Amino acid sequence: MAQGKRGLFGTRLGVILASAGSAVGLGNIWRFPSEVGRHGGAAFILVYLCFVFLLAMPVMIAEFVIGRTSKANTVDAYRVLAPGKPWMITGCFGVLGGVLVLSFYSVVAGWTLRYTSDTLLLRMTSGQDFASVFSAFSSNPWKPLVYQLVFLLMTHLIVVRGVEAGIERFSKLMMPLLLVIIVVLVGCSLSMQGAKEGLSFLLKPDFSKVTPSVVLSAIGQAFFSLSVGMGCLITYASYFGRETRLVSSAFSVCVIDSVVAILSGFIIFPAVFSVAGVEPDAGPGLVYITLPYVFGNVFQGMPVVGYVFSGLFYVLLLLAALTSTISMHEIVTAFLSEKLRISRRGAAWIVTAVCFLLGAACSLSFGLWSGVKVMGMGFFDLFDFLVAKFIMPLGGIAIAVFVGWYMNRKLVLSQLTNEGSLRVRCLSLLLFLIRWVAPVGVAVVFLNELLS
Ligand code: PFF
Numbered sequence: 001m002a003q004g005k006r007g008l009f010g011t012r013l014g015v016i017l018a019s020a021g022s023a024v025g026l027g028n029i030w031r032f033p034s035e036v037g038r039h040g041g042a043a044f045i046l047v048y049l050c051f052v053f054l055l056a057m058p059v060m061i062a063e064f065v066i067g068r069t070s071k072a073n074t075v076d077a078y079r080v081l082a083p084g085k086p087w088m089i090t091g092c093f094g095v096l097g098g099v100l101v102l103s104f105y106s107v108v109a110g111w112t113l114r115y116t117s118d119t120l121l122l123r124m125t126s127g128q129d130f131a132s133v134f135s136a137f138s139s140n141p142w143k144p145l146v147y148q149l150v151f152l153l154m155t156h157l158i159v160v161r162g163v164e165a166g167i168e169r170f171s172k173l174m175m176p177l178l179l180v181i182i183v184v185l186v187g188c189s190l191s192m193q194g195a196k197e198g199l200s201f202l203l204k205p206d207f208s209k210v211t212p213s214v215v216l217s218a219i220g221q222a223f224f225s226l227s228v229g230m231g232c233l234i235t236y237a238s239y240f241g242r243e244t245r246l247v248s249s250a251f252s253v254c255v256i257d258s259v260v261a262i263l264s265g266f267i268i269f270p271a272v273f274s275v276a277g278v279e280p281d282a283g284p285g286l287v288y289i290t291l292p293y294v295f296g297n298v299f300q301g302m303p304v305v306g307y308v309f310s311g312l313f314y315v316l317l318l319l320a321a322l323t324s325t326i327s328m329h330e331i332v333t334a335f336l337s338e339k340l341r342i343s344r345r346g347a348a349w350i351v352t353a354v355c356f357l358l359g360a361a362c363s364l365s366f367g368l369w370s371g372v373k374v375m376g377m378g379f380f381d382l383f384d385f386l387v388a389k390f391i392m393p394l395g396g397i398a399i400a401v402f403v404g405w406y407m408n409r410k411l412v413l414s415q416l417t418n419e420g421s422l423r424v425r426c427l428s429l430l431l432f433l434i435r436w437v438a439p440v441g442v443a444v445v446f447l448n449e450l451l452s
Pocket of ligand 1: 022023024025026027028098101224225226227228230232324325327328
């Protein structure tokens with residue numbers, strides 16, 4: 001391993017903002033509110049938060065331990081820490097997951113790019129039939145591909161600049177901007193007429209809606225939202241310096257991610273409840289069909305406010321998507337450039353090209369290839385299913401078992417305490433979560449799903 005040539009994050013803030021940038025994405029602003037809307041509001045949020053801190057955060061810390069100890073990409077990390085053992089299969093699945101997730105995620109990010117530009121260029125006007133607009137666009141054979149390609153090239157440009165000058169600098173600029181946009185939007189949304197109803201939907205738990213399948217979606221959502229289970233954070237942690245505090249950084253990332261997800265609900269639901277006849281349970285169409293309609297209605301007579309609000313909302317979604325796609329791209333780019341001993345630029349081009357082609361297949365599954373099914377699913381749903389239902393939970397179990405049971409206990413403790421220089425509160429509780437709660441919890445839910 002050419003360790004001397006590997007990048008390094010420059011500051012502790014950079015570490016937290018880059019990891020939070022990976023975590024905060026479409027998963028928070030698009031997927032989380034649509035899951036909350038479908039699964040009964042606050043009850044889902046409570047279950048979700050338990051999983052974030054009891055299952056996903058321990059796995060995140062385990063990824064940090066593997067990455068910083070090995071200082072290698074996701075596959076080589078296992079080769080370094082467990083030479084000659086089959087653990088590196090976990091890393092290979094992580095790289096595969098990175099390719100699949102970037103492929104289908106960039107399709108949705110491409111839609112977001114189109115909605116952002118249309119909103120800013122005043123091409124979204126109230127009175128349009130947004131369901132038809134969305135379905136005509138997403139099923140068009142080439143238009144979504146153009147937006148997807150442009151988005152992938154934006155990701156590419158950041159990744160090729162490297163860890164500190166590209167990923168860290170971009171995250172340090174974008175994450176604070178993102179938080180400011182969120183606060184402005186929450187403020188506007190809370191002053192809307194439907195704010196009270198929207199808030200009570202978000203804050204009053206209805207536990208009758210929490211079925212076993214809702215519990216499973218909450219776990220899937222927690223892993224997806226925190227980017228854990230695929231080794232994305234192993235790759236990032238391989239760029240952490242010796243002074244980075246693994247446990248407190250992971251805790252900060254989980255808090256930032258959860259706050260952003262919940263605030264996204266505070267942005268969306270007051271707006272949704274401000275328009276009579278609009279339901280909060282539209283699912284994935286919430287952001288691309290329901291919201292443009294809602295924006296048009298809520299801001300009738302206040303076109304400037306409406307323009308600023310909806311423009312900021314889609315810019316927020318776009319930036320959040322971008323800070324996440326750079327981390328997916330990085331998993332695969334780091335692996336290829338170190339494995340094939342080629343330049344970062346060359347590796348990044350391979351990743352961009354492959355993900356564009358696979359992403360094109362996902363995009364076409366909404367139109368021209370809607371009849372092409374594998375295991376009964378189009379490519380988009382298939383990739384999503386493979387990542388969220390298999391690669392992430394199984395990867396999460398393997399990562400927790402690797403650090404909790406396989407790795408030398410002293411080494412793990414030394415990573416968690418920065419060679420004994422830090423006092424980490426609840427260290428034994430944390431080890432218990434990594435050894436038992438995370439693997440058993442995820443395995444039970446995974447098996448339950450498999451058997452049903
Ligand atoms: N956490 C990202 C989101 O919430 O949008 C998605 C993601 C990023 C998943 C990176 C997996 C990953 F490796």
